[in-house]
Amino acid sequence: MVGLSAAERVYIEDGIAQDLRLDGRGRQHFRSLSIQTGVIPQANGSARVRLAGTDVIASVKAELGSPQPGRPGCGNMFISVECSPTAAPEFEGKGGEDTNLELAKALQRNFLGGASGAGAAIDLTTLIVIEGKVCWELYIDGLVLSSDGNILDALSIAVKAALSNTGIPKVQVMGGLSLEEADFELSDNPEEFSHLDTAQVPVTVTISKVGRYHIVDATAEEESQVSSAVSVAVNSKGLICGLTKSGTAGLDPSILMDMISVGKRVGLKTISSVETDIAAAERTLEAE
Amino acid sequence: MGGVRTFPFHMSEEEQRRFAKAQERLDRLGGALPVVNVGETIQADEEAAFLRGHGTQLVDGKLVATVCGIVERVNKLISVRPLRARYNPGTGDVVVGRITEVVAPKRWKVDVNSKQDAQLMLSAVNLPGGLQRRRTADDELNMRNFFEERDLISAEVQAVHQDGSIHLHTRSLKYGKLEKGQLTQVAPYLVKRLNHHFYQLKQFGLEIIFACNGYIWISGPSEIPDKKGASSELLVNVSNVNEMHQCTGNKESTVPTEKREKICRCANALRVLNALGLLIYPESIIDTYEASLMWGTDIKDMLSGEFHVKVLEREVSKRSKSV
Numbered sequence: 361m362v363g364l365s366a367a368e369r370v371y372i373e374d375g376i377a378q379d380l381r382l383d384g385r386g387r388q389h390f391r392s393l394s395i396q397t398g399v400i401p402q403a404n405g406s407a408r409v410r411l412a413g414t415d416v417i418a419s420v421k422a423e424l425g426s427p428q429p430g431r432p433g434c435g436n437m438f439i440s441v442e443c444s445p446t447a448a449p450e451f452e453g454k455g456g457e458d459t460n461l462e463l464a465k466a467l468q469r470n471f472l473g474g475a476s477g478a479g480a481a482i483d484l485t486t487l488i489v490i491e492g493k494v495c496w497e498l499y500i501d502g503l504v505l506s507s508d509g510n511i512l513d514a515l516s517i518a519v520k521a522a523l524s525n526t527g528i529p530k531v532q533v534m535g536g537l538s539l540e541e542a543d544f545e546l547s548d549n550p551e552e553f554s555h556l557d558t559a560q561v562p563v564t565v566t567i568s569k570v571g572r573y574h575i576v577d578a579t580a581e582e583e584s585q586v587s588s589a590v591s592v593a594v595n596s597k598g599l600i601c602g603l604t605k606s607g608t609a610g611l612d613p614s615i616l617m618d619m620i621s622v623g624k625r626v627g628l629k630t631i632s633s634v635e636t637d638i639a640a641a642e643r644t645l646e647a648e
Numbered sequence: 649m650g651g652v653r654t655f656p657f658h659m660s661e662e663e664q665r666r667f668a669k670a671q672e673r674l675d676r677l678g679g680a681l682p683v684v685n686v687g688e689t690i691q692a693d694e695e696a697a698f699l700r701g702h703g704t705q706l707v708d709g710k711l712v713a714t715v716c717g718i719v720e721r722v723n724k725l726i727s728v729r730p731l732r733a734r735y736n737p738g739t740g741d742v743v744v745g746r747i748t749e750v751v752a753p754k755r756w757k758v759d760v761n762s763k764q765d766a767q768l769m770l771s772a773v774n775l776p777g778g779l780q781r782r783r784t785a786d787d788e789l790n791m792r793n794f795f796e797e798r799d800l801i802s803a804e805v806q807a808v809h810q811d812g813s814i815h816l817h818t819r820s821l822k823y824g825k826l827e828k829g830q831l832t833q834v835a836p837y838l839v840k841r842l843n844h845h846f847y848q849l850k851q852f853g854l855e856i857i858f859a860c861n862g863y864i865w866i867s868g869p870s871e872i873p874d875k876k877g878a879s880s881e882l883l884v885n886v887s888n889v890n891e892m893h894q895c896t897g898n899k900e901s902t903v904p905t906e907k908r909e910k911i912c913r914c915a916n917a918l919r920v921l922n923a924l925g926l927l928i929y930p931e932s933i934i935d936t937y938e939a940s941l942m943w944g945t946d947i948k949d950m951l952s953g954e955f956h957v958k959v960l961e962r963e964v965s966k967r968s969k970s971v
Contacts, residue, residue: 363746363748363797363798364798365746365796365798365799365800366796366798366799367799367800367825367826367827367828368800368831370902371828371829371830371903374902374903374908375908378905378908380905380908380909380912380947382830382912382915383912383915383916383919383948383951384909384912384913384916384946384947384948384950384951385948386948389948391657391951392657392658392951392952392953393657393658394654394655394656394657394658394659396654408654410654410655410656410657411656412656412657412951413656415656637658640660640661643661644661
């Protein structure tokens, strides 16, 4: 955590009140970000997102497994996050565990949907190979390489990009009509794979409250002044898919509504620019 | 990932192409620098005796670099100056630092972006009551009223000792606590050594401290000119540290928006120069600042890919003219 002097704290808060932050942004501006896909060749899909000093990587690994007993028609998706000790001294040793868990929980809330599997970012029924027996399991891993604030939003964008980049190998189902006899064969051809439908995958926008005002995409310096923050997951239709509040200070319901609507507005803008960026990144990847 | 360079900001394909082209032209203009990688052999005359300097090691009779950097030869001494390193202090350097600890006996510890924290002795600061005043036990107890943990200060390196410990002093009115401004961190090796590290950009009404350790402080003009007489008088008259503190720290008044915009534009100019690896000195900052005004770039858009490309192309055309 950045230790700021009293004078700097006042300077930052005044800047936010005057709608001019330390890097010249207004309260509702996102930083410029870069997306690179296919950064890990061993994974089925991966992406790296850099947001000024924040640097995160997300990867998707697909494995064959069996559906959970309660939902035979759905595949599985798991999310975990690790903060690298190189990102900040407080992530060293066991220090990062709380942050890892908190970030993973927030992402799970936004991407995994309900216990029945409905409402997940990816339609889980498309991951089924043989109903009740074999399905794809997607292991989504986030890695925080360096941190300059707003890790959660960067991670959510990286997960969205990694899912768009993911190729699932083609599977041929053979065998009899009964479940017991059904068998399958994985395609050996590395060129043969299908993409996931990522149209519904949301991005997260974190709105942080500093003093009497709220800002989006806080830097590390600003985050040290945040009393409470609300992370809103917004999909391309402008619908809220998940909500996480962090920080111990309470919020007035009217302010909360205000923050959510700011989240929706900024989220819609972000998601459309992120989608063009992902498409551009995929084009560059193919050109290489 | 291949050889593609990634940026921490958005770059369109067109901008990436332009950037690569400008970079290539710049490399050609710069001529070949003797850059070595870790493990690379350094050409040394076998017959002539040479002295092994910093950043080198003898492996099987060959001189090998242990850091990435530029080979420097002074007579027989061969050393490698690392490209990316922490700040290496030198006596007389102006630095900006952050107090990390107020420790007994009689000293503050200051982070100056170096390998270890610097020390600021109580005897090396100006205390109210004049220079030659004896440091009493009372002063020692009131140290926190003077500089607190996390406070930013400007200081000068007094001495660097054999064991690497750094001693600072603030025994001048221009040094001391920093307020109402913005700190921007840049790579220390980009900060050019100047005659005056306290620089007034009169045309913008700004004051910049080009600290050698890469912590650059930008603020509006300090009130020293019109208060100089008053404040030195104050130093003589006020013997109570608490009263002194109340005089220096008036945190109530805020920085007006126009001044803040200028500080911000200046800070972003610094960030762009730092990201592009261009040297940081008054003229380069003024040039970037004015270019941003000329192109009508919004302050926040100065951190976009487009602005970075434009600044780099401008640098290329400037250098090719001077060649």
